Amino acid sequence: MFSIRIRALVFTAFFAVLSASGQTVKSFSFLHSNDLHAHLMPDDDGLGGFAYLKTVLNEQRRGCTTCLYLNAGDFVQGTPVSTLFKGDPVYQIANHMGIDVSTIGNHEFDYGWKAVQGFDKTAKFPMVSANIVNDRGELLAPQAYVIRTVAGVRIAVIGAIMGDLVGNLATEEAVGPWHVIPVVDAVKKVVAEVKGKADMIVVLGHIQIAEADAILHQVPEVNIVVAGHDHKGFPEPHVFEHRWAVEGKSYGVELNRLDFDFDTVRHEVVSATWKHFPVDSRKITPDPEIQAEVNSWEAKVSKIVDMPIGEAKRRLQGPDLRLLIERAMAEATGADIGYINTGNVRGFLPQGQLLARHVWNVLPFDNYIMVGTFKGSELPAKITNEFKVEPDKLYKVATTDFTVANQAAPSQLGTTGMKFPVKGPLQRDAMIEWVRNRKVIE
Template sequence: MKKLFLLALTITIFAAAQNVATAKATKNKKSTSSNFELNVAHINDHHSHLEEEKMPLKLGDQTVTVNIGGMARMAQAIDEFRKENKNTLVLHAGDAQTGTLYFTLFEGKADANIMNEIKFDAFTLGNHEFDDGNKGLKGFLDVLKVPVVSANVVPDKGSILENKWKPYIIKNINGEKVAIIGIEVVKKTKESSSPGDDIKFYDEVETARKYVKEVQNKGINKIILLSHAGYERNLEIAKKVEGIDLIVSGDTHYLLGSQFEQFGLKVADPDYPKKIDHANGEPTYVVEAWCYAYLLGQLKLDFNQKGVVTNVVANPQLLIGDNFFEVKDKDNKNVQLTGAEKDKVVKFVNENKNIKFVKNEPQAEKLLEGYKKEKNEMGKKSVGKILDKIPGGSENRIPDAKNPEGSLATTLVMESVLDKLKTIGTRNIDFVIGNAGNIRITLEPGEFNYDLAYTLLPFATNTIYTLEIKGSEVKQVLEDAIDYSLTGGSTGSFPYGAGIRYEATKAGKLGTRVKKIEVLDRKSNEWVPIDANKTYVMGTNSYIASGKDGYKTLGEIIKTRGGTNTYLSDVPIFIDYVKAKKEISRPKSSNVIFKY
C-alpha cells in the first residue's frame, strides 16, 4: 500500500509539474505570437554639437532664424518620447565625436556624459570615433555607459579596445526580444580616421548577413541594424539581406522626408522611412536623422505574429526653441520678431507635426552649463605661438600691389589640412585647394588660443572633402574661382593651396587667366608640371565642394562622380597643427603668383 501511495503521489506531482510547464509555455507562446508595437527614436552624427545653434527656416510665409538642436533640448524631446509611448527604443547611429571645441577640449568625455544622461539604449561606432586613435576611443568608451554595438569592427586579442563593444545586444521589451546589430562604415574609417593596426574591419553586407542569421537561429524575429555605413550602403544592405526589419542609418548626414522642404531645407530622399520590399514579401525600412542633434527621428512599428512589420507611422521632428526669432531689416541688421508676426510663426509651428518647440531638459542643461563654463575659460588657453604677422581676412583675399602674396593665412590653413590628410593616410592625397573667404582674420604675432582659432575659422560645419580630379579639371577649378572673384562674385572665392602652386593674371577672361600649375610630387618631393591627363587626389572644404563661391566645376565633379566627406572640421585640424608645431611662422610662399 505504501508503494502504491508513493507511486500515486509521484504521478500526481509529475502531472502538476507538467500542467505548470504547459501553462508557462502557453503564456510564453502567447507573448511572442501576439501583435507587437515598438516605438523607435533615433539620432546620428551629433559630432560634439552640444549647444543649440542658429539656423534660418521658412516658417509659414516668412523666413526667420531660430535656435535649433542642442543635446539638452534633445534630452527633453527623448524624455517626452519615452513618456508618451510604450515599448520604446532610443538609438544613436554613430559619430558622437569631432566637430566642435567641446571635443577638442574634453576629448569625447562631454559627449559621453550627456549621452549617459539621455540613456540611449544602444550606440554604434562611427568612423570619427577613431579620430584620436585607439587611445582616444578608449577614453570615450571608459566614460560612456551606453551599450555599444559594432559587428564588423573587431579588435585583436590584447588590444586596449578588446571587449569594449559587442556585435549585437538583445533587448527584452515587454516580453518581446529585439536584436540590435551594429555596423561601421569600413572604407572611410580606414582611410579618413586613425584606427590602430590591431583593429580588423569586415564587409558591411556580409557581416550584416552573418549576424542576422545568428540572431534568427536564437529564435529572434525582430531585428534592427544600427548602421553607420551611410545611407546608400544601408539601402544596399536592405536589398541584399533579408530578415532586417529596420536600419537606423548614420554617416551621410541625410535629411529624409519631402515634408521638410516646406521649411526651406534640402532633402536627400523624399521618403522617411524608405521602404525596401523583399521577394518573400517582408519589408525592410531605412531611416536617418540628419545631423548635429537638429532632428529626432521617430517611428512606430507594428509587428505581426511572425515578426514582420505590417505598419509604420513616422514622425521625424525638427527641435527648436520658442524664444528666439530674427529677421533681417532694411539695414541688414538682426531684429527680434515680436507681436503679431511672432504669434503667426508660433501658430504655424504648433500646427505642424514635423517641427516642435522643445525646452532644455534641466539635468542635461546643468551638465552642459558646467562644460560650457569650462569651455569658455579654456578658450583663452594658448595652444602655440604665432611668430610673424600672417595676412588673412577680407582685405587680403586677392593678391595686389600692397600685398602680392595675398592671404597667407589661407595658405597656412591649407598646409595644416594637407598635413592632417597625409597623417591619416587619406588615399594618397596630392594637394588641397581652399577659398580665401573661409579665413576671417589676419594672424598677429603672439599667443594663439582656442578662441582665436574659432575666430580665424568660424564655420565649424565646414568639413574636409577628398576627391579624384584630372589635371585638366584642376585648371578649370582655378579658372572658375579666379573669374568669380574678379567679375562681381565674392572675393572670398580666390583660391590658395598646399602641395600645388600656380601663376595667373588678372587680365583675361574665364579659361585664359591661369598660365602655369605645378604640383609637389609625393615620391620625389619636387615641383613638377601638372599632367592634364593624370588623375590626382585633392582635398578641399565642403562649402566649395558643393559648388558654392563660384566653384562650378568642382561642384559638378562631386555631384556626378562623388567624393568623400571626411567630416573632419578644419578648426580642430588647425589647432592640432599649431599644437604640434608650437611656433608658427609665415609660410615660405603663398603658392600663388598673381600678375595684377
C-alpha cells in the same frame, strides 16, 4: 506622395490585425538620432543642443512602454569641448540622455582607436559594432549586438560601421590593428547567430546610404535599419518589401521617431510611419540636469573660444565658406592655391559678430595645413576643376594633412603620390587669424 504610401501601409496593417486570432501584431517606436557631433548647445539658428533634445526625448517617451532610443554614431567631434577634451565629455553627458543602444561612427576614431575603447567604457549604455575586428577576429567594440525584450518581443540590435572606414581616417595610428569587414557580410554572420534568439532584427549602422540599401535588399531577416553618417538624413524612409531604413539629420536639430506595427508570427513590419520633432531651443525648456553638465563643460572652454574675432556681413556657408577657408589657408602659407574637400567644412558662420568658437565649430578637426609645389600638369582634376592652371607653371598648393593622408580617396584628391613636405599652422588657427586680420567679411 509619402502620405499616400503611409496610408497604403496602414491599410495593410488593419487587415493583418483583423485576421490574427491572438495579438500577433504589436506596436513599437524607435526614437533615433545620429551624427550629434558634440553639438552640446543650440546652433546660431537656435536648433539642437543636448539639453533641448533631452526635453523632446522626454516628451516622446512619456507613457511609451514600447519605445527604444537608438543612436547611430558620430557622437563626438564638432565643437571645442570635444576637440579640447578628446570626446569623452560628450559620452559623459550622453549617459543622461536615456540611450538604449548606440554604435560607433568614423569620427569616434578621430582621437585614435584607444579613445574609441575609452568611449565604450565611459558609456553606461551598450555600444554595439559587429564589423571592426583585428587579425584574431576579436571585436573592437564590447559587443556586436544586444537583445532588448520589449513587450515580450526580443529585439536584436546589431551595430555596424561603413566598410571604407580605414581609407577615411586621419592617421595610421587612428586605426591601429583594426580592420573592417564589409557591412553586409558582417550583418549576415550575426543574423545567423541571433536568428533563434530574437523575434525582430535591427541594424544600427554608421554606414553609407548604399550599405543601408544593400542590407534591405540582401539580408531579408533584418526588419529595420537605423542609419547615420549622411548628415542630410533621408527625405523619406527607404522601404523594400517589409523592410525599412531610416536616417535622421545631423547635429540633433530633430528627434526622429519610427512608429511601427510588427507581426510577431511572420517577423515582419506590417506598417510604419516616420516623424520628426524639431529641437527648437526658442520654444523648448532645456532639461536642467543636462544643461548644468553642458554649462560646466562649456565654461572650461569659454575662455579659449568665446572671444570676438571679427564680423560677417552675411551668413557664410557651403561653397562660399569653403572658398574663404581655402583662401585663408593659401594666404597663411604663401601658397597659390588652397584646396579642401567639402567634408572639411562642418557648419556655418553666422551673420554678425564672429567668435573664435564659430570657427571651431566649422573646423573642429586638429588639421594642419600642408604645402607642396607642383606643375600645373601634375595637379589632379579635383583641383584643376576649381582653379585654372597652366600646365608648365609651378604652383604652391596648401591643403590639410587629412587630405594628404587620404589623397587617393575620391572625396579628397582622387590621386596618389603627391608630396606636401612643408607643414603650416593648424588650419583652424589660420582661419581665425585671417578673420581677425580682415575684421569684416563682406
